[in-house]
Amino acid sequence: QTDTSQREQEEAARRYKNYRRELNLRNATATTTSKGEKxxxxxxxxxxxxxxxxxxxxxxxxxxxxxxPESFVTTAENGQLVMRGTLNSGVEGQEGMHYVVRIGVNTSRGHVTCSGDSIVLEGVRKTTLIFSAATSYSCEDPEQHSNDLLQAALSVKYRKLRRDHIRHYQPFFNRVALHLGVQKRPVALPTDQRLQQAQKANDSALDALYFHYGRYLFISSSRPGQLPPNLQGLWAHTIQTPWNGDYHLNINLPMNHWLAEPCNLPELHRPLIDFTKSLVPSGEHTARSFYGAPGWVAHVICNPWHFTAPGEHPSWGATQTGGAWLCQHLWNHYLYNKDTTYCKEVYPTMKGAAEFFLNTLVPDPSGRWLVTAPSISPENSFYMPQGKTAVQVCMGPAMDTQIIKELFSNTIQASELLQTDEEFRNQWQQALDKLAPDQISPQGYLQEWLEDYQETDLHHRHVSHLYGLFPGNSISPVHTPELAQACEKTLERRGDGGTGWSRAWKINFWARLKNGERAYRLLKLLLSPQSTYPNLFCSHPPFQIDGNFGGARGIVEMLLQEHDGFIDLLPALPKAWQAGFFKGLKVPGNIHVSCRWKKGKVRKVILEAPTGGTCTVSANGQQITVTLLPGEKKQLRFTR
Structure with a gap:
């Protein structure tokens, strides 16, 4: 911060009348300009x-x-500002996490002096401030590490710092391109005004900008060797962050990573994959302590210290399938990249999750099916048959069953690929055959519970029983049309309201149902002031980053799908995007897809397969099967 007198503040107010703030997504650099300063x-x-x-x-x-606001001491030392502190551990008598923050200054002219807890710069026109930080969470000596980082960066000229930053960022960002609609001239409105205008008239360039912003946020908050982004990504600005800055496994942490594979950022999926593997020891302890079962389990609440037990309140903290949901990401990473060595690495984690459910599923009261118990359908409740008592805890909610079916199926495929655990494979298959089916109520919607209970909140933000539609693949208009129709009925009943991330999820649902206009309507609602802040952060409220990632993935789903066994181009294209192109998106099988369309019809497709493969492409009512050699690129043209 800058220390100014009242006169200087008044001068600054006049100077900042021409203030402009900008974020460049191509080079991940923010700038502010005003009269006389940048x-x-x-x-x-x-x-x-x-x-x-x-x-x-x-x-x-x-x-x-x-x-x-708290827990810090700042001193000026050797030309640096150094902040040190120890955070509250939450456990009496146990010391919390230590942190060290440093700021150093590079300036060729002027004077730099230390004064108490401040650094004073006099007569300066150009200066570079370098900020380093370290904590005892992952660093044995944060003092030394933060100083090493600062000294190394101070020895590098600004131009090289900037060049190195861009060279590190752009190889991720430039893998994908997207242009939507026909933009006659660039839009010069500030983002807050542009969001308001987009509610009155379609702004396809803003839609594309929102997609790229989601990629920028993901690239900027996920790197191998680090923790995965939490509910606020990396951008928490308060001491007590919402929901303790933790990980919620019943939608939010998975949604944070929906962009990773289709946007060809597999390296940035690794933090979640590694984090999932790291949960196993704690999850095994939870499985033994709470259920007397082998394997491992994680519920809803999780954090960097590997909390896996049921948490806070049964109404929302008791879902058993949090770890199983994360295992979907382990398998998806294999499907997209086809690396058998990697499959061997993650198979024990998948096997442990499947083993837990093999030993804890119980017959439902009718004796017909195997179900989870006790469990909940995330954060929703229902009335008992007399219609007065609201209940959350239940047996065999639809989401649990859909996730466990997927877990068993994926683990069976992995064991076949690796030619291991035939006995377990047979047991998983037997249990899979006994799991409850998806059920359609007499009113035509997909049931959320084993019985057709009435929801206490018909328009609840969670639509967990549609997991099989998205992000799962067990329900689709192609292979299960009746269930897909029941999902559509469910979405009509739920409505288009909800939190920002809820609307983001619904974009993906409607895209999977091939309804481009309804998906686009949800996208516009997501971009409304109710669900998006002026800086494009998603609003729960407060800020939750999962909606940004989920909304960006929804745009992908509207343009490209593959879950039905073929590459489906423009499956949910709205009228607002009648022309456009995308480059570099990815589908399972490690196949990269680029597409150009005009008047709502695909004109040209480019396929590239680094590892080779065969795929079927569907566009304009035609299907073409293509075989690609490793590294081969093929171009397809479609007629009107």
């Missing part, structure tokens, strides 16, 4: 530091300080 900001994964570049037309005085 600032650039970026966080460099190449050097693991934050960088602020300040350029002024005139020499100026700045005072730098570091503070936070």
């Amino acid at each position: 600032r650039a900001y970026f966080t460099s994964f190449a050097h693991d530091v934050g960088v602020v570049r300040i350029k002024s037309a005139k020499k100026k005085r700045m005072v730098l300080r570091l503070d936070r």
Whole structure:
């Protein structure tokens, strides 16, 4: 922050009348400009530091300080600002996590002096501020590590810092391109005004911008060796972050990673994959302690310290299938990349999750099926038959059964691929055959519970019993048309309201149902002030990043699907996107797809398969089967 007098503040107010703030998604750099000053900001994964570049037309005085609301001491040492502190562990008598934050200054002219808890810059026109940080969570010596990072970055000129940052970011961002609709001229409105205008008239360029913004957020918050992004990604600005800044496994953490594979960012899926593997020891303890069962389990609440037990309240914290849902990501990463060595790496984690359910599923009261018990349908409740008592805890909610079916099926395929565990494979298949089927109520919607109970909230934000439609693949208009029709009825009953992430999920549902206009309607609602803040962060409220990732994935689903066994181009194209192109999206089998369309019809498709393969492409009512050699690229043209 800058220390100014009242006169200087008044001068700053006049100067900032021409203020402009911008985020460049192509190089992951934020800038602010005003009369006589420009600032650039970026966080460099190449050097693991934050960088602020300040350029002024005139020499100026700045005072730098570091503070936070609690648990810190800041000192000026050897030309650096150093903040140190220890956070509350939440356990009496146990010391919390230590952290160290440093700011250093690079400037060729002017004077830099330390004064108490501040650094004072006099007569400066150009300066670079370098920010480093480390904690004892993953670093044995945060003091030394933060200093090493800072000193290394201070030895590098600003231009190289910026160049290294861009070179580290763009190889991820440039893998995919997307252009939607026909934009006659660039839109010069600020984002907040543009969001308002988009509610009155379609803005296909804003739709594409939202997609790219989702990719930018994911690239900026996920790297191998780090923790996966949480409910706020990396952008929490309060001491007590919403929901403790943890991981929720009943939709939110999985939704954070829906972009990883189709947007060809498999490396950025690794933090979630590695985190899932790291949950196993804690999950095994939870399985033994709570259920007396082998294998491992995780429920809804999770955190960097591997909490896997049921949490907080049975109405929402008792879902047993959180870990099983994460196992979908382990298998999807294999399907998209076809790496048998990787499959061997994650198979024990999948096997452990499947083993847990093999030993804990019980017959339902009628004796017809195997079900989970006790469990819940995430965060929803229902009335008992007399219609007065609201209940959450139940046996065999639809979502549990759909996830476990998927877990058993995927683990069986993995064991066949690796030629191992034939006995377990047979047991999983036997249990799979006894799981409850999806049921359609007399009113035509998909049942959320074993019995056709009445929801206490008909328009509840969770639509968990449609997991099989998305992100699962067990329900589709092609292979299970009656169930797909029941899902449509369910969505009509639920309505288009809900939190930002709920609307994002519904975009994907409607895209899977091949209803482009309804999916686009949900996208516009997601981009409304109720669900999106002026900086494009998704609103729960408060800010939750999963809606950004889920909404961006919904745009992919509208343009490209493969879950029915063939590459389906433009399966849910709305009228607003009658022309456009995408490049570099990815489908299972490690096949990269690019497509150009006009007047709602596919004109050209380019397929590329780094590892080779055979696929069937469906477009304009035609189907073409293509075989590609490793590294081969083929172009297909479709007639009107």
